[in-house]
Amino acid sequence: MKKEKSMLIVILAIVFVVVFATTTFAATSLRTDTTKTEASPAYISSNPPGPGYTGWCTVTAQPSLTARSGPGTNYSPVTSELYGNYVDVVFVNNTGWAEISIGSNSTGWVSTSYLTIGC
Incomplete structure (x- = not known):
């Protein structure tokens, strides 16, 4: 035992x-x-806005898309937009980044890969 x-x-x-x-x-x-900010390729838009576009777009990234202080992942995050939200695109540059309105007097930058034109 x-x-x-x-x-x-x-x-x-x-x-x-x-x-x-x-x-x-x-x-x-x-x-x-935890520094990775890109969404899964499954959420890449089939109808992203092109250079010079202005108007409304819908966020396709899930669960959200990080808006940054400049056009690139090397810029600091300023806010995020949830999947399905509509964003007001102020300007789209030639490198695939859109400047969006994020407040009354503020803007942020998001990848156009995760935006689709229209609401």
């Missing part, structure tokens, strides 16, 4: 170590890059 208890304790200890090590490894290996 004593030998069986000892064996059971050893087995439980091994199981505990394996489970703990696996869980720790899984938790660290599944971390995502």
